[in-house]
Amino acid sequence: MRSRNYMTIDNNNFNGGKHCEGQSSQEGHGKDTLLTSCSNGDSKYRKEMVVNHIPVDEEAISLHLPPVDGKRAWIVVIGLFLVTIFNGVMQEYYLRAKLFPEENLVMWLTFVGVLFEVFFRFFIFLGNIIYPLIGFKLVLILGITMMVGGLILSSLATSIWQLYLTYSLCCGTGAAVLTLTGYRILPQWFTKRLSTASGVFSASLGFGGIVLPPFTNRVNEILGPIWTYRILALIIFVCGLIGFSCIKERKATSLSKGNDNQKKRRQSINDMFGFDLLKNTNLVLWITMGPIYLCVVCIKATFIPSSVTAIGLSDVDGALAVTVSSIAGITGSIIIGILADKFGNLNIFIICTVIAALSVFLLWMMMHSLVGLMAFCVIHGLSCPAFFTVSTSVLISIVGREDYPKAVGLRALVTIFSIIGPFIATYLETLDTGMEPYFYCKFVSGAGYTICALLGLVIKLRMNPKLLAKI
Secondary structure: OOOOOEEOOOOOOOHHHOEEEEEEEEOOOOOEEEEEEEEEOOEEEEEEEEOOOEEOOHHHHHOOOOOOOOHHHHHHHHHHHHHOOOOOOHHHHHHHOOOOOOOOHHHHHHHHHHHHHHHHHHHHHHHHHHHHHHHHHHHHHHHHHHHHHHHHHHOOOOOHHHHHHHHHHHHHHHHHHHHHHHHHHHHHHOOOOHHHHHHHHHHHHHHHHHHHHHHHHHHHHHHOHHHHHHHHHHHHHHHHHHHHHHOOOOOOOOOOOOHHHHHHHHHHHHHHOOHHHHHOHHHHHHHHHHHHHHHHHHHHHHHHHHHHHHOOOOHHHHHHHHHHHHHHHHHHHHHHHHHHHHHOHHHHHHHHHHHHHHHHHHHHOOOOOHHHHHHHHHHHHHHOOHHHHHHHHHHHHHHOOOOHHHHHHHHHHHHHHHHHHHHHHHHHHHOOOOOOOOHHHHHHHHHHHHHHHHHHHHHHHHHOOOOOOOO
16 A cells, blocks of 8 residues: 555644654554654654644645744734734724815815725735735835835825825835735645634734724824824834734745746746636636625725714714724624634635625614614624635635735735725715615615625535535
8 A cells, every 4th residue: 555645743833843854654554654753953853643634744844844823823913913903994084184175175085095995906916916026025114114104204295185195005005015915925824724814814904993093083182193193103113013023934935036037037927917817717706706795895884874873873873883893893803714714714704794684684774773783783793804804715715825826916906896885875875765864875785795695605506516515
């Protein structure tokens, strides 16, 4: 019988970090074993590891790579959490602060956030070209510099058009390349717990949404808006430094450089866009789902405060709804990740999306009390992060790890179209149809979740026709 190269290892403590070299052998009773020679300093020993079901990563052993799903991997997650913690909450501050004399201030400030989202998605797409050419360290430095520089320059802005350059372009680009780093590095460190790690990573935006607004309000009252921007820039810089020290690639990216690699470099750039992947029907379905899902999430985030006051509740209740939704979203991201790793990513995505749709139709549309409002915020908040949490794992299962970076870029490019969602909902609200306030916003949101759940089911059945299969 030919020997299989399998063994049982503790991923959290791979021989205490000792370098091991080994070869497989065959013993009686059909068990495979791995004879492993390990060294730690001057001490050397050999031990036999019984083989069960986990394949030996021979490349990891030969290159002395850390184990996947181990302690070092979670340190990387903490670093990625820190460098992206404040990326998604600055728009709220700009909309609340009355800094400029222009007419239609709310509309022009809204475009600051819209352009931020456009640059954010677009530069995730373009970042896939830069990343393999300069490496993740320079990408991180670029992202932190753009974020900090954008905030400092925003403190000097005297008109809204300057914010289009400082906040929308600079901060949007910085946020994009920092987020791209997380998308590309996490799959290197995780296999069994990839969705859990992705859930922790995506929870950073919700965490910033809870922590930052009270802080900015207090600082603005004491020091004014100019120093608020600068202090925020300092916080992001410090978090970036701590995160930079924690983040590390499991296997260093091979950089294309030198005259001998010019042809290879051109080929990699031409191929990096990944349009050839659009032949994969499952991928097309998944990235088509992206803008729909983001659209309905944005509709809820945009209109929940005003829909609360429309039914007779106070502004304080609206602010409470936003806070409860953010807390539930953080919790939901982590819980969904744990469940997805255990029961299948698409399975949990479909279930959570159905729950989100039902929460809209049965709670938000019927909501006329504070109790109903809180129930909706909790249930919807726990279920709505599903797409962001499982997307990395689903993309890998569809296209494989080799083509995953290109798939990330395509997904980001397509999700640019999600910015039209709130505008469509706002237009529908201007129509005099005799319906209760924000009826169409709620209906579009619930219908969007339903469409996403159906698309997820189609992808699942295409990948495995067995309804209960773990996918």
